[in-house]
Amino acid sequence: MNILMIYNCDLPPVNYGGTERVIWSLTKGLSQLNHNVYLFSQVYVECPWAKTIIFDSSKPIDDQIPDYIDIVHFHTNGSTEKKPYVITKHGNNNIDKNIDPNTIFVSRKHAANHGGEAFVYNGLDWSEYLQPNLNKSNRDERCHFLGKAAWRLKNVQGAINIAKKAKIELDVLGGYRLNLKMGFRFTFDRHVKFHGMVNNATKCKVMDQSKGLIFPVTWEEPFGLAVTESLFMGTPVFATPYGSLPELIRDQDLGFISNVEDELVSAVRSKSYNPKYCNEYARDTFDHLSMAKCYIEKYESVINGTFLNNFTPKPMSQLRNLSYFKKLPYR
Incomplete structure (x- = not known):
């Protein structure tokens, strides 16, 4: 073809x-x-x-x-x-x-x-990625956030709050401590390290040392490459239940899903996961x-002349109006 x-x-x-x-x-x-x-x-x-x-x-x-x-x-x-x-x-x-x-x-x-x-x-193509060390013993020391941190719907502030409450350090991949692109934001916290926009090798090295991805997005995530990349590197995902995320994090051995901040904090603190299981799931399911x-x-x-959708898709009257993470309902 x-x-x-x-x-x-x-x-x-x-x-x-x-x-x-x-x-x-x-x-x-x-x-x-x-x-x-x-x-x-x-x-x-x-x-x-x-x-x-x-x-x-x-x-x-x-x-x-x-x-x-x-x-x-x-x-x-x-x-x-x-x-x-x-x-x-x-x-x-x-x-x-x-x-x-x-x-x-x-x-x-x-x-x-x-x-x-x-x-x-x-x-x-996972051959372009660092092959993770799935037996590292120092993965409990820090977590990571991966995404365009300047975009509020990715909710890097929510990830920072979760890490702070869980008393764990956070690596932010995809953002800077000082952000002027979408309004003024300066994050002063010595427990948060901003790496800026990183290449694939640097991203993999940071994730290879991480306990998990903190990903509290506040919009309907279409897919979430940050999720599959993190899983491939052997890290579970702590995320909100929006968009594709429940599909990708399909069972409790791959991470934890909640829109309640304290529940995510508790999961980051206390839950343990099998890096090998996370890696094999991503490797076999989300490969090129x-x-x-x-x-x-x-x-x-x-x-062959077949439409991919049985009816003409219509745009939503509106995407679900997801508010800032702190304003989501708590139980």
Whole structure:
């Protein structure tokens, strides 16, 4: 199969780049399954397993898609009348925009929230990650937060509060002590270390020393790469029950879910987990080859003329209005 990827991010991924890393892993997985992958880009992309098709942004996309392409895979809003296509929706949709019936979401809840049903879990090429030491004895000393800390819905302040109450140090991956991007925020706490935007190697080294991911998001998380990456590194996840998170943290051996801060604090303090179980679950469930195989099934359905969603998905009247973590209901 000849597959054309259209995206609006930089490849190969630099630093964290969650969506970029998923697309990169998908292209590799498709190639390893003996499919031909092409990257639609304005600049040449150095990629051992995919070829670059240079496009001119001033011209219509349909005029630039080669005849030999079997399916077009958009990772941004788009469509084409020339070839069958699918669209992966990586985030939550604006409520005033309709959604294409061949949209693929990234979790079951993500799809349901938007009135659809087709989804493929994100996967990663775990060979690009540090292989974790699952027998370390010093994992009880600190936890980590992974995500765009400047974005309030990721709720880094909630993670800091939980760590402080649990009397454990916290590594923040993806944020800075002083943040001016979304209003003034300065975190003065010597028990919290801000690492900024880190590359994959640094991220893995920090997670390899961690007791767990503290992830009290206050929105409908579409997927949560921070969760699967942390699980792969052998760390459980302490999170709120929003969006995809109950799907990913499917049993109590993978972490703890609650929207009650004190319950999360208690779990961080007292619960113990098997790093090997967490690692094997992520390794076998959220790998790039499993993701690629699922996408191939979606491609084949669309090529055969079948819509991926049985009805035209409608955007939610509104996403669940999740307030700041401190304002969530407590029991």
